Amino acid sequence: MYTKFQNYLKQELAQIEADGLYKNERIIESPQGAEILVKGKKCLNFCANNYLGLADNPKLIEAAKKGMDARGFGMASVRFICGCQDLHKKLEAKISEFFGTEDTILYAACFDANGGVFEPLLGAEDAIISDALNHASIIDGVRLCKAQRFRYANADMADLEKQLQDAQKCRFRLIVTDGVFSMDGNVCPLDKIYELAQKYDAMVMVDESHSAGVVGTTGRGVTERFNLRGKIEILTGTLGKAFGGAMGGFTTGKKEIIDMLRQRSRPYLFSNSMAPGLVAAGIRMFEMMTETNELQDKLHSNTDYFIKQMLAAGFDCKPSESAICAVMLYDAPLSQRFAARMQDEGIFVTGFYYPVVPKGQARIRVQISAAHEKEHLDRCIEAFVKIGKELGVIK
Numbered sequence: 311m312y313t314k315f316q317n318y319l320k321q322e323l324a325q326i327e328a329d330g331l332y333k334n335e336r337i338i339e340s341p342q343g344a345e346i347l348v349k350g351k352k353c354l355n356f357c358a359n360n361y362l363g364l365a366d367n368p369k370l371i372e373a374a375k376k377g378m379d380a381r382g383f384g385m386a387s388v389r390f391i392c393g394c395q396d397l398h399k400k401l402e403a404k405i406s407e408f409f410g411t412e413d414t415i416l417y418a419a420c421f422d423a424n425g426g427v428f429e430p431l432l433g434a435e436d437a438i439i440s441d442a443l444n445h446a447s448i449i450d451g452v453r454l455c456k457a458q459r460f461r462y463a464n465a466d467m468a469d470l471e472k473q474l475q476d477a478q479k480c481r482f483r484l485i486v487t488d489g490v491f492s493m494d495g496n497v498c499p500l501d502k503i504y505e506l507a508q509k510y511d512a513m514v515m516v517d518e519s520h521s522a523g524v525v526g527t528t529g530r531g532v533t534e535r536f537n538l539r540g541k542i543e544i545l546t547g548t549l550g551k552a553f554g555g556a557m558g559g560f561t562t563g564k565k566e567i568i569d570m571l572r573q574r575s576r577p578y579l580f581s582n583s584m585a586p587g588l589v590a591a592g593i594r595m596f597e598m599m600t601e602t603n604e605l606q607d608k609l610h611s612n613t614d615y616f617i618k619q620m621l622a623a624g625f626d627c628k629p630s631e632s633a634i635c636a637v638m639l640y641d642a643p644l645s646q647r648f649a650a651r652m653q654d655e656g657i658f659v660t661g662f663y664y665p666v667v668p669k670g671q672a673r674i675r676v677q678i679s680a681a682h683e684k685e686h687l688d689r690c691i692e693a694f695v696k697i698g699k700e701l702g703v704i705k
């Protein structure tokens with residue numbers, strides 16, 4: 311049997327490669343940071359989700375070590391059997407405090423939080439109204455749920471209104487959106503979404519994975535940006551991006567919703583509890599967020615500086631209120647050549663093209679971090695200018 315299957319896989323893999331979609335891993339030989347070591351060569355990293363530069367933070371490493379010393383290496387249990395320590399409850403309380411929500415439930419990852427949020431809450435008589443550019447984990451989570459599915463074009467409020475009208479016959483309606491869309495860096499128009507939710511009697515869920523720690527003056531995410539703290543029924547997020555970059559996910563929001571997830575959410579009931587070291591570091595991380603706003607301030611000024619300089623150099627950058635800067639090149643092969651040349655210059659960025667972004671919308675995505683110093687940003691911009699001229703993108 312396997313020979314036949316093996317041939318089939320080989321053909322499929324060859325096709326992926328021929329389509330130019332084959333993914334190779336770049337092997338990093340250092341901690342994650344602004345500067346990384348690749349094949350013994352120092353490079354500047356502009357494609358990590360390490361927005362606050364916490365991935366190699368000594369205080370978090372110390373907190374993780376102490377957490378392991380005090381509470382061990384692993385839980386070897388799901389939460390409701392014997393996988394819940396005082397640390398887990400403390401981290402959940404910290405997350406609720408951070409977002410101004412009523413209660414929080416932890417998962418191994420935000421992929422699990424999104425995978426386990428819809429099915430326990432909604433049934434066939436309900437409606438989920440989802441932004442077309444929502445993250446894969448939301449799409450998968452919706453698939454696991456029997457609710458009727460409605461889709462609206464990215465951040466298109468006229469389309470959302472139309473979908474809400476179509477969904478009026480349903481018992482409950484839930485609008486779901488990413489806080490920041492990872493390919494364009496645009497922030498969801500949560501003020502308008504909330505207004506429409508009020509008008510058409512719907513609930514709202516926001517995935518804050520790319521926005522938490524980043525968006526809003528103090529990084530509390532899109533609910534801070536739009537003055538809607540405590541108003542949104544469901545938020546999901548990750549500890550794998552701005553919040554240290556290790557792993558862990560959460561759903562936070564209304565008390566009864568979180569309570570129901572503890573009863574029925576399958577990734578919570580049937581998957582292991584977060585490791586004590588990561589939980590302890592998470593607690594320390596949220597404490598740091600309340601001690602100072604230094605990292606958010608630095609991230610915001612880094613992002614402003616970068617985009618201003620790139621626009622001045624003549625690049626076509628999408629407007630962004632996040633730490634993501636999409637440098638538009640439109641042409642797919644050009645985006646790949648550009649990214650490869652940037653790598654030669656010691657700058658790690660990623661070129662994206664169809665089907666990850668729409669046809670003819672190829673781009674380089676740059677992710678700014680509080681770990682970047684001005685000198686790093688300047689080196690990145692200089693490389694962009696050099697290669698932009700070389701490849702005829704700018705004059």
Ligand SMILES: *Cc1c(COP(=O)(O)O)cnc(C)c1O
Pocket residue numbers: 418419420421422424445447488492517519520547548549550557558559
């Ligand atoms: C990264 C991401 C996730 C997945 O988070 P993990 O904790 O890595 O599983 C979910 N949703 C969005 C919007 C993301 O960007």
